Amino acid sequence: MFNSNGSEKIKKVSIIVSKGSLEGVYPGLIMANGARMEGIEVNLFFTFFGLEAVMKKRMDHLKVATVGNPAMHIPSLLGIIPGMSAFATSQMMKEMDKLDIPPVSEFVEMINDAGANLYACKATVDMFHLGMDDFCEQVDSV
Numbered sequence: 001m002f003n004s005n006g007s008e009k010i011k012k013v014s015i016i017v018s019k020g021s022l023e024g025v026y027p028g029l030i031m032a033n034g035a036r037m038e039g040i041e042v043n044l045f046f047t048f049f050g051l052e053a054v055m056k057k058r059m060d061h062l063k064v065a066t067v068g069n070p071a072m073h074i075p076s077l078l079g080i081i082p083g084m085s086a087f088a089t090s091q092m093m094k095e096m097d098k099l100d101i102p103p104v105s106e107f108v109e110m111i112n113d114a115g116a117n118l119y120a121c122k123a124t125v126d127m128f129h130l131g132m133d134d135f136c137e138q139v140d141s142v
Contacts, residue, residue: 012041020049020058021065022089022104026096029053029107036114044111046139047121051128054118054135059104064088105136112138 003009013035017028028050032042052058066072066079066088078084093103102110112118120135120142132142 010035010040012043014043014045017044017046017050017053018048020052020062022062022092023064023069023071025050025053025062025104026101026107029104029111030101032111032116033107033114036111036116042111042116044116044118045121046119047124051120051124051130051135053104054108054120054139055130056134056136059108059136062089062104064092108136108138 013031015028015032015035017025019025028044032044035042046054052062063085064072066074066085067076069079072079072088101107108118118139120130120139122142125131125142132139
């Protein structure tokens with residue numbers, strides 16, 4: 001199969017999610033969703049703190065990183081104020097809701113239902129002393 005420009009169409013992608021912040025997880029989920037909508041086979045690989053995106057107890061509690069994030073355009077000193085991360089997270093969630101971008105758990109389920117494969121990194125799972133029971137049911141294997 002070929003694209004309109006004559007190049008061969010992409011058939012398969014592998015996406016690595018290694019960050020556990022809200023802004024670190026969503027790009028991988030959005031790309032995976034877009035690929036599945038185009039009929040492209042998707043493998044999502046979660047490693048290090050990116051595992052939080054598929055951990056039952058944490059996936060719906062991800063936060064925006066306000067400290068050490070140059071894209072926040074606020075002084076780092078403000079980022080450490082108690083409640084600043086919660087405020088930034090709340091604002092980002094409101095904006096995503098306006099765009100009908102689902103919460104992480106719903107997005108993961110939707111992507112899996114569309115046929116994507118989700119994997120947890122074995123080395124990280126061992127290093128963090130985790131097991132399959134720590135992950136949502138959409139994770140295919142470690």
